[in-house]
Amino acid sequence: MTTISVLLVDDHTVVRSGLKALLGTQADIVVVGEAASGEEALDAAQQHSPAVVLMDLAMGAGMDGIEAIKQLRQRNPRQAVIVFTTYDSDADIVRAVDAGAMGYLLKDAAPEEIFAAVRGAVQGKSVMSAPVASRLFQQLRNPDEVLTPREAELLSLLTQGLSNRDLGKRLFISEATVKTHLAHIYAKLGVETRAAAIATAIRREGMR
Amino acid sequence: MTTISVLLVDDHTVVRSGLKALLGTQADIVVVGEAASGEEALDAAQQHSPAVVLMDLAMGAGMDGIEAIKQLRQRNPRQAVIVFTTYDSDADIVRAVDAGAMGYLLKDAAPEEIFAAVRGAVQGKSVMSAPVASRLFQQLRNPDEVLTPREAELLSLLTQGLSNRDLGKRLFISEATVKTHLAHIYAKLGVETRAAAIATAIRREGMR
DNA sequence: AGCCGTATCAGCCAAAAGGTGGAGAGACCA
DNA sequence: TGGTCTCTCCACCTTTTGGCTGATACGGCT
Numbered sequence: 001m002t003t004i005s006v007l008l009v010d011d012h013t014v015v016r017s018g019l020k021a022l023l024g025t026q027a028d029i030v031v032v033g034e035a036a037s038g039e040e041a042l043d044a045a046q047q048h049s050p051a052v053v054l055m056d057l058a059m060g061a062g063m064d065g066i067e068a069i070k071q072l073r074q075r076n077p078r079q080a081v082i083v084f085t086t087y088d089s090d091a092d093i094v095r096a097v098d099a100g101a102m103g104y105l106l107k108d109a110a111p112e113e114i115f116a117a118v119r120g121a122v123q124g125k126s127v128m129s130a131p132v133a134s135r136l137f138q139q140l141r142n143p144d145e146v147l148t149p150r151e152a153e154l155l156s157l158l159t160q161g162l163s164n165r166d167l168g169k170r171l172f173i174s175e176a177t178v179k180t181h182l183a184h185i186y187a188k189l190g191v192e193t194r195a196a197a198i199a200t201a202i203r204r205e206g207m208r
Numbered sequence: 209m210t211t212i213s214v215l216l217v218d219d220h221t222v223v224r225s226g227l228k229a230l231l232g233t234q235a236d237i238v239v240v241g242e243a244a245s246g247e248e249a250l251d252a253a254q255q256h257s258p259a260v261v262l263m264d265l266a267m268g269a270g271m272d273g274i275e276a277i278k279q280l281r282q283r284n285p286r287q288a289v290i291v292f293t294t295y296d297s298d299a300d301i302v303r304a305v306d307a308g309a310m311g312y313l314l315k316d317a318a319p320e321e322i323f324a325a326v327r328g329a330v331q332g333k334s335v336m337s338a339p340v341a342s343r344l345f346q347q348l349r350n351p352d353e354v355l356t357p358r359e360a361e362l363l364s365l366l367t368q369g370l371s372n373r374d375l376g377k378r379l380f381i382s383e384a385t386v387k388t389h390l391a392h393i394y395a396k397l398g399v400e401t402r403a404a405a406i407a408t409a410i411r412r413e414g415m416r
Numbered sequence: 417a418g419c420c421g422t423a424t425c426a427g428c429c430a431a432a433a434g435g436t437g438g439a440g441a442g443a444c445c446a
Numbered sequence: 447t448g449g450t451c452t453c454t455c456c457a458c459c460t461t462t463t464g465g466c467t468g469a470t471a472c473g474g475c476t
């Protein structure tokens with residue numbers, strides 16, 4: 001039996017410690033490294049070449065999880081990345097899958113779920129928590145309401161309270177394009193104003 | 209040296225596991241029980257009579273952390289409860305302290321911080337994470353930044369995504385008055401736009 | 417009685433946001 | 447090849463919001 005090497009990426013020491021303890025009980029899984037930020041994750045991945053990277057999306061300052069996934073995938077496409085986060089936000093799921101994530105687990109997942117996800121990932125199988133799966137399922141039924149990756153990215157910045165001008169600067173697009181995206185976002189979220197969009201995004205989409 | 213018995217309350221298996229692993233490295237601290245909900249916490253506390261309860265505030269369904277703290281304190285006032293949660297929302301901090309919490313730690317706290325908090329708690333000392341302390345300190349220094357009841361009421365409606373006109377109708381005041389209140393709210397929250405105010409209110413003030 | 421905080425309202429102006437309609441480029445797929 | 451999706455951009459216009467400077471009224475505190 002081949003052992004599966006795993007890299008843990010989470011800015012919470014407690015969570016890394018917990019994952020290490022849980023994964024340590026499995027004979028075929030070995031934690032080869034830990035990282036507390038996106039930057040550290042890239043370094044650690046380079047150094048240890050883990051088969052699987054278990055990564056939180058929200059990491060305080062610096063590079064966020066999505067960006068880290070993109071770069072990890074770019075450097076080594078054979079490395080499987082599993083998202084391990086607290087919230088099942090529609091936008092995050094879309095963006096993570098888009099960035100190349102192989103799985104999407106919630107932090108309240110049972111240990112068996114985590115083990116199964118790690119083992120599945122090395123075989124090219126996607127494993128996700130039930131709530132995540134049901135969200136994706138719902139989106140399949142109403143494809144008109146699914147935000148595109150770009151829209152999700154914009155919405156995420158919108159919830160920071162940025163103006164259209166700032167959004168444009170941040171995303172390197174014109175204010176006109178920002179307005180176009182916003183109009184689409186409003187339609188998909190079923191709201192009419194930026195204020196309602198933010199409220200909906202933070203509450204329903206779990207964006208924070 | 210007396211050992212300190214601790215009960216862990218968190219709906220995330222990974223977090224409980226991590227806390228157990230970290231606390232297990234300390235000779236004077238023993239984890240005597242775990243619970244995944246407020247209800248379980250009350251049972252476990254009855255059974256194990258721990259000196260300290262480390263508790264998350266957000267726990268899926270059922271009783272929330274604040275309510276659990278109140279009941280724990282009511283049943284055994286000598287038991288110290290330390291909040292161990294992800295967010296440092298003003299509202300949550302106030303409510304937790306009000307419910308009788310002895311400390312307030314964030315999940316990105318260093319292990320040493322957690323140990324110190326547990327040891328401090330049995331001696332009647334309050335320990336809190338730096339961001340939490342700085343929030344409380346800030347409020348003491350700048351009472352000017354506390355919202356008036358009317359402002360809080362308006363802010364609450366604002367987070368529903370209402371326009372100035374709608375706010376006026378809802379509160380039976382003119383749009384001019386709404387704008388005046390908003391200007392004050394923006395100043396107190398330290399923001400410049402309605403969007404940022406909503407984002408701040410929902411995240412920091414815990415309005416939802 | 418005078419002061420301060422709170423809540424109410426007005427007018428004016430500049431800036432931002434939203435609505436409408438249109439359009440081109442690139443990717444992807446049938 | 448043609449259709450569809452996504453992302454990008456523009457112009458024009460209306461509505462909304464925000465900044466500023468005022469004002470009145472009520473209650474509590476000194």
